[in-house]
Amino acid sequence: xxxxxxxxxxxxxxxxxxxxxxxxxxxxxxxxxxxxxxxxxxxxxxxxxxxxxxxxxxxxxxxxxxxxxxxxxxxxxxxxxxxxxxxxxxxxxxxxxxxxxxxxxxxxxxxxxxxxxxxxxxxxxxxxxxxxxx
Numbered sequence: 001x002x003x004x005x006x007x008x009x010x011x012x013x014x015x016x017x018x019x020x021x022x023x024x025x026x027x028x029x030x031x032x033x034x035x036x037x038x039x040x041x042x043x044x045x046x047x048x049x050x051x052x053x054x055x056x057x058x059x060x061x062x063x064x065x066x067x068x069x070x071x072x073x074x075x076x077x078x079x080x081x082x083x084x085x086x087x088x089x090x091x092x093x094x095x096x097x098x099x100x101x102x103x104x105x106x107x108x109x110x111x112x113x114x115x116x117x118x119x120x121x122x123x124x125x126x127x128x129x130x131x132x133x134x
Contacts (some may be wrong), residue, residue: 005043005047009043009044009047010039012036012039012040013036014038015036016033016036016037019033021032073084079098082096082098083098088100088101089102089103090100
């Protein structure tokens with residue numbers, strides 16, 4: 001399993017700290033040591049900044065959800081006010097992004113019609129069987 005970011009940076013910090021006493025004996029390694037040490041410090045600062053930003057992102061997400069719920073409720077109230085003022089069937093509501101209420105057809109639903117037909121058919125067949133017996 002690959003090492004985590006923290007394990008890698010800790011290893012590099014340890015490497016730099018333990019090689020500092022030997023740098024006088026190895027002048028060629030001084031430049032590499034400096035680069036590794038500076039890069040490790042920068043990586044740690046970046047990791048800290050990323051953690052701060054993730055915390056901020058979480059806080060902003062919570063605030064956004066709260067504001068979204070509040071705004072949704074306020075928008076519904078505004079819609080209700082506009083419908084009350086203009087009328088629920090007013091075509092002007094379309095311009096405001098609100099679908100006007102349309103009048104429903106005054107008639108029996110298909111389900112009710114089918115039930116009534118079935119009931120009538122049952123009565124008719126019952127009447128025929130009674131007439132046939134008589």
